[in-house]
Amino acid sequence: MRTRLRDRVAASDPGLLRLIAGLRTVGAIALALAVLALLGSDVTHLVAGAMAAMVATFAIREKQPGAQALTLALGLPVALASVSLAALLSSRVIAGDVFFVVLIFCAVYGRRFGDRGTALGLIGFQLYFVSLFVGASAGALPELYRAVALAFACSALVRFAVVPARPAGILQRLRQAFRARLAQLISAQLALLDAEPDGIDKALEDLREGTARLHETALMIQTRLEEGTPDASTARLVQRRIADAEIAAERLGLLLLSARSARRADTLTLHLPGAPAPTVRSLPGSDEAMGLVRRDLGALRELVLRPPAEARGTALSHLRNRLLGYREEENLPAASPAVQDVFRGIGETARAVLGLRVALDGPQDESDDSPATTRSREELDAEDAAIDAGEEQAPAAEPTGLRRPTTRAAVQVAVGSSLAIVGGELLSAQRWYWAVLTCWIVFLNTASTGEILVKGYRRLLGTVFGVVAGIVLAGVVGQHTWTAFALVLVFIFAMFYTAPLSYTLMSFFVTAMLGLLYTLLHTYSTAVLLLRVEETALGAACGVVAAALVLPVRTDRRTDELLGTVLEKLVDVTEGAVEQLSGGPAAELLDRARDLDQALGDFRAATQPLTHPITPLRARRDTARYVVALLETCAYHARSLAATAELLPTHPSIAADPRLRGAVRRTVRNIEAIAARVADERAGTEVETGPSIASLLEPDAGGAPRYGRITGRVLRHLERLDEAVTGLARPLGVPVAAPRR
Template sequence: MNVAGRPGRARLRDRLAASDPGLLRLTAALRTVGAIALTLAVLASLGFGVTRLVAGAMTAMVATFAIRERQRGAQAVTLALGLPVALASVSLGAVLSERTVVGDALFVVLIFCAVYGRRFGDRGTGLGLIGFQVYFVSLFVGAAADRLPGLWAAMTVAFASSALVRFAVVPVTPAGLLQRLRQAFRARLAQLVSAQLTLLDAGPDEMDKALEEVREGNARLHETALMIQTRLEEGTPDESAARLVQRRIADAEIAAERLGLLLLSARSAERADTLTLHLPGAPAPEVGRLPGPEEATDRLRRDLLALRTLVLRTGVPGTGLARVRNRLLAYRDGENLPPASPAVQDVFRALGETARAVMGLRIALDGPQDESDDSPATARSREELDAEDAAIDAGEEAEPDATRTGLRRPTTRAAVQVAVGSTLAIIGGELLSTDRWYWAVLTCWIVFINTASTGEILVKGYRRLLGTVFGVAAGIALAAVVGRSTLAAFLLVLVLIFLMFYTAPLSYTLMSFFVTAMLGLLYTLLHTYSWEVLVLRLEETALGAACGVAAAALVLPVRTDRRTDELLVTVLERLGEVAEAAVGQLSGGPADDLLDKARELDQALGDLRGATQPLTHPVTPLRARRTNARYVVALLETCAYHARSLAATAELLPTHPSIAADPRLRGAAGRTVRNIGTITARVAGEDVSAPVETGPSIASLLGDDGSARYGRITGRVLRHLERLDEAVVGLARPLDVPVSTPDR
């Protein structure tokens, strides 16, 4: 059985699912293009002119991308409220078009309200976007009071077209989206196994590249797991089913990452550090051929291919697939292991654990399976999975609301900053051009979206300017190609809008490129295109970005280091909560929502990773700081991996026969928990003089001293605890926390 024998359509579907989890980018692009195309078709059939066609197309685009709620009912309400907001906004823009001072003042007030509306959630954010963008549309098309009835009609058609495409032509239900995300998880899991196959066969000169593919595969799989976890409540019928899927996704992710780590260790002269899988650019350890007979290597290669087949082949009956599954699961109990070194045999055991996780994932996602061909090892694994499923508790606790108030609230601060930046952009834009000044305001507005620090705004402004530079050149070329052909121009506009929304989550520079190229075509349609106009667009963009950065740096600034320190404290707090709860449960304490705590840790780490982008950007002149930031994030990812593994293992205590609580573990691992608290307090600026402690390994602290054993902790749990302890101590150096070494 080989994946290469699958139909080409299935392989293409898997590649698409892996490259675009949940088809979120494709859906956004199709919805936007569909809404615009339908709007243009209706308006053209009614005999509307080019100006109203452009206004309708831009409004349809805004009405589509501004809606952010996940539930269809909430989307419909926001879309319905968005129409009167849009009509009021375009009316104000048209009426005040001849009153420069009043119009500019109102525009600044509108911008403040649009950004401040973010505090009211997705609906407030969406309505703010619609109000601002439609006012911009009125400026772009030169709306006047006598043209308002036609513009109202065009915008009404645009909102109706957006609703029709969203709910009828390209519908997305929470359950359907979750199903596609599950397919993406399987596809990315198979890609990770393929990367591990490459790692197995890579020569010394190819090892760094193979290791980078494994790193990327781990990161992409983790990204998909987080996307699934954030949509479980909306996409599953009940809370118990959501927790079951969450457990199986976490099991599969942990097992697959551990398989890659053990494979790297088996090929290395020394034990591979988990940090190697999380630190970008870290050199691969010195490797040679897999120790042991060649037959073991051939068998491992065959079994990795078989594992990939198990991941991808869903809903396919047959004894061949069952035999493959039975063979892999037998490795869990040490059956049929090849004659090889202990390190290589550990890889085979990890293959068995990963096959078990894949079987659990299949049961959770696809329902009960055919058990007629089960081997004894498979039957035992299935019984363990059933016992774990029965033990799942769906209880949750509400978290207290710790929202800041006044100017400390992020939305209020951002609203003040963007209002000041927009005022500067209006003044400077008017000096550059009395007709196109609004481009500077648009850029200033956009660089504040989804940013929270001066560094993030600077990076976003740089990327927008870079995309605009190349977009100007593309706009000149495309305008020359289409000439005066309205149909060709509109078709190219649709293509560029599709590419703009499809690439937006991947690269802000690419999105800016497609936006600028599209604007060149829109200027052609409005018969206002010229080389000077596109150059002015570039100048206004640079001015707007500069005004945004200046406002962020001078008005209620949030420095990048302050922002990252706040997020770092949050990550460390979440890490401490997961570690303490997992150790407590492994020591015999009460059950806790460990996987929920682990998910909160992953989300906090994702926020920190995004906030450090200004520090790790390739063009940053602070090379040492960039290296330090990458190292800290990699260490935290290593800590999170071991904490997730401990949490998943602790939840197996009631059902797994090989894991038992050991009360001694709380004392042995208490040092790690205290160290996390010490580092957290130091980063938070608290007056703490206690250093990070080091000492004997946790395994030695649990050594048999002749007294009665209270329980048995698996070697895997000990390894995770020791690696977590080492990684936490490793955090102390880059964070300038003193480390004390006890006297020998």
């Protein structure tokens, strides 16, 4: 029971990153409140200290403890300078407003200097806001200095001593999350196996979600490998085994869907939300075949979930040996080819799980290995020996001047904040800063007008519901100071725990918390909370206006740029994999594949304004979803080709075939044609069609000999990649040429 609960928590919060963020923030605030209360600080400075501790905790984003400590140390003088200027300029309205706009520009511009620049800018802005919120004056600065300094000290103590998070520990928890999500995906595959025709859509949707969640965790591990592993070779080994397991599990789901379908399932079905499920049938053959598949999927899930300390014993070895035997055609049940492919897929996934366990947990007990298991271990050892650190990539050239995203965003936020100050002071001379805060926030982690519009809408929606909650809670809590502080801590934890999941929900908890803070400061009223809604709406509107009129980046332009990057990375991975499969030199293919995944993730995020449920352009929304699904399909096949190509030096069933260079040329030309059309609508490019990839590999009329054995899997990936690339042409408006005779 304890193991199951741990796996469930690991799967819901990979790496426990949200839990750690919430606990650190709440711990820092609680400790700061306790210390300030013992020193006899009044409620105003308790609130200031709590907010400063929160900022000092969430602003730091570096992964290494040393870098975090340095940024925190540099943040304290920035915070003290910021509260000083806010207090000194509080009586000089125009000078204060001008400085606030300059501070906002510098804070956003500082993002170009990485995590440290972002953190220091955030600390400077937020502490200026804290001073405005508590109404700090020059005479109160000594007490405010003490509260801020203690808040930073408490944040450091909690971060480094109470709730430490070392990179190696985070990576270890992410690995556990990957295992848990892999087991959940296998459970979804079992549900698909047993689903009745009227429940197949729900089972398929669960399969899609499980596949996406596994991929998300694989990418999170990728970003932590450099800091969490002792050397580059270990990082590449873990990366390779994670990629193998992810690809094998996704392929197994596709094989199961094909076995249950009247015809071979399209890979796109696994990546397009809402896509209709194919016509399903019972597993052909007999109920016995169904039972065997169900049994072996359960055994595979057991292999994934069993902790290393419990992984010894003849029973588990027997399961592993049986599953690995399917890879070598051992004991395949009498069934249709599609069902036998499922058993082979189970064997390949079992082999990936074995490699994952060896890479993550070290050497395993080999006393009960069958010949098939021994051969799998030998293949894994040979692959491990071939993995090296690779070469470092040169940094890409960045745009300069106003074309640099951080500079453009700084100008936009400065203009939007100026509008928010003017409009906010017309609404309220005392609480105009809420409009500025909203304008600032809607620009964080956004890059186009559409993204800012969606984020502003979500913040306004969460604020409205939060105001309702704040009114209710203020009436219940009344003047019970420590009860109110306790609820504030609960809301702050909920705010950080839900932030990656729902921006609307996070905004709800922020607003509800502020209602309690107003109560503590004796400035609460229903009119104040309603004013917050008005200021929030004004700030969001100012942000959208600034984004639309000042150096605008239209959503179409942003998505086109990112789509071009995805297509470029797709060519890079595909050409590199095929070149290696054709006998060319080895390359860092999995690194290229992860670059493709990252580019695709950026593109998917940029299309959110187009795919949001409230968008009135339904046809455009469906087109955007279809394009993203096709690109995910392309990325899956390219990733699979890259993983297969890296097996070439060690795997006995894969041999180089120079003819593959010719077979993939049409696909690469088509990707480049689509990229050219995306970059310039007037480009006269078109997509070619023609014979299947498999037919291009047949011997010519002269009977030229075959150069080597190419697996059917490689052919299928190339064929499906070619089909998906051709499918991109229609939604992107690229002409498709008739097949050449």
